[in-house]
Amino acid sequence: MNGYVEAGYVVVLGTLGTYGVTLVARERSARRRVGAGSNKARNAAGAGTSARAGTSVPQGDASAREHRAVEEEGPGSAPRAMSP
Amino acid sequence: MSTPPRAVQSGRAAVAVALRVLGVTALVGVAATVWLGLFVTPPDEFMGNLVRLLYVHPPMAWVAFLAYGVASLASLLYLWPRTRAERFDRLAGASAEVGVVFTGLTLVSGSIWGRPTWGAWWVWDPLLTTTALLFVLYLGYLALRRVPGELHVRARRSAIAALIAFIDVPIVYLSVEWWRSLHQAPTVLNPTTQKTYVHGSMAWTLLLGFVSFTLVYIWLTAHRYRLAELQDLEDTEGLDVALAERRAEAVAG
Numbered sequence: 001m002n003g004y005v006e007a008g009y010v011v012v013l014g015t016l017g018t019y020g021v022t023l024v025a026r027e028r029s030a031r032r033r034v035g036a037g038s039n040k041a042r043n044a045a046g047a048g049t050s051a052r053a054g055t056s057v058p059q060g061d062a063s064a065r066e067h068r069a070v071e072e073e074g075p076g077s078a079p080r081a082m083s084p
Numbered sequence: 085m086s087t088p089p090r091a092v093q094s095g096r097a098a099v100a101v102a103l104r105v106l107g108v109t110a111l112v113g114v115a116a117t118v119w120l121g122l123f124v125t126p127p128d129e130f131m132g133n134l135v136r137l138l139y140v141h142p143p144m145a146w147v148a149f150l151a152y153g154v155a156s157l158a159s160l161l162y163l164w165p166r167t168r169a170e171r172f173d174r175l176a177g178a179s180a181e182v183g184v185v186f187t188g189l190t191l192v193s194g195s196i197w198g199r200p201t202w203g204a205w206w207v208w209d210p211l212l213t214t215t216a217l218l219f220v221l222y223l224g225y226l227a228l229r230r231v232p233g234e235l236h237v238r239a240r241r242s243a244i245a246a247l248i249a250f251i252d253v254p255i256v257y258l259s260v261e262w263w264r265s266l267h268q269a270p271t272v273l274n275p276t277t278q279k280t281y282v283h284g285s286m287a288w289t290l291l292l293g294f295v296s297f298t299l300v301y302i303w304l305t306a307h308r309y310r311l312a313e314l315q316d317l318e319d320t321e322g323l324d325v326a327l328a329e330r331r332a333e334a335v336a337g
Contacts, residue, residue: 002133008196009118012140012189016300019185023307030314037321 107303113296120289128286137197139289143297144190145215149253151183151301152222156250159243170316173239176246177229178308180222182301187219202266210263214256221249 121139128135158176161167194212195205206212225245231238260267261276282290 002136002200004196004200005122005133005136008137008193009122009140011192011196012144013114013118015185015189016304020300020304020307023304023311027307027311027314030311030318034314034318034321037318037325 103303103306106299106306110296110299110303113292113299117289117293117296120285120292125285125289131201134197134200135286137193139293140297141190141193141197142290143293144186144193146294147297147301148183148186148190148218149257150298151179151186151305152218152246152250152253154305155180155183155246159246162239162243163247170235170239173242174309174312174316175305176243177226178305178312180225180246181308182304184219184222184226185304186297186301187215187222191215191219207266209266210259211256211265211267214252214259218249218252218256221252225249 117139121136125136125139127133131138155176158172158179162169162172162176191212194215198207199205225242228245229238229242233241259265280287
């Protein structure tokens with residue numbers, strides 16, 4: 001064939017392959033971290049709840065619900081609208 | 085009104101399946117392009133086997149332009165007050181990052197083709213120079229996105245930067261027409277002569293390359309978008325944990 005042709009294909013396919021695999025690995029790792037973080041948030045909110053002996057912590061619960069949903073369902077297509 | 089959880093869940097599952105199908109299709113398309121490009125298509129009358137590099141080089145450039153076009157459109161939608169949403173900022177960032185990868189590959193694959201054809205790895209040709217400028221401009225855009233700041237301010241300045249950088253895209257495309265260039269003029273569809281200079285199996289392989297690498301772009305951008313979404317969620321979550329811990333400390337104390 002031609003050394004230049006082979007080098008060109010190796011560079012293109014190798015770079016795209018490496019980039020794609022890295023993206024998927026980073027995505028999985030981020031999903032795991034988000035899951036672990038939501039557990040931490042739940043525990044912290046739960047500690048506050050037990051310290052108050054039965055009073056609820058609405059903010060923590062709402063946040064934990066949201067994160068749990070993401071953890072269970074994967075990254076969402078439901079976007080969070082930004083305020084102007 | 086919020087979306088029912090079951091509908092959201094099934095929607096996300098459908099997106100995940102669609103992404104997998106897209107990934108497999110893109111992979112098959114790229115494999116077919118490589119097989120046709122390396123083993124099936126004939127050598128060129130003038131370039132010989134070096135023509136095989138052109139089944140990947142123009143698709144890389146096309147995808148880079150497409151990626152910057154999407155990033156610019158998303159930036160415009162973000163800047164427009166009625167359509168302003170965080171998802172457009174994320175899409176712009178994801179698309180631009182993938183565009184930078186494809187621009188880098190355009191430069192490298194072109195350089196590998198140029199060495200045996202022109203006798204040099206690099207020449208300060210208008211097309212090459214403006215493409216290198218495009219690469220640097222969008223690298224700067226990605227760097228700007230990482231500058232710390234309030235979310236909306238960061239997103240707004242990034243959107244403006246993306247639109248400024250996009251000015252270079254038509255300059256790159258038309259540089260071979262505007263200036264005397266060592267680089268060949270468009271051969272798939274020449275805007276001046278309205279003719280195609282690629283035929284038969286060579287044309288089909290090139291077309292397959294365009295389609296396959298466009299699918300690769302969509303797949304990569306979708307994954308980069310999802311990663312950005314998770315990173316944003318992680319930042320919010322860190323804040324939630326800190327708030328919940330402080331609340332727990334206040335209650336316990």
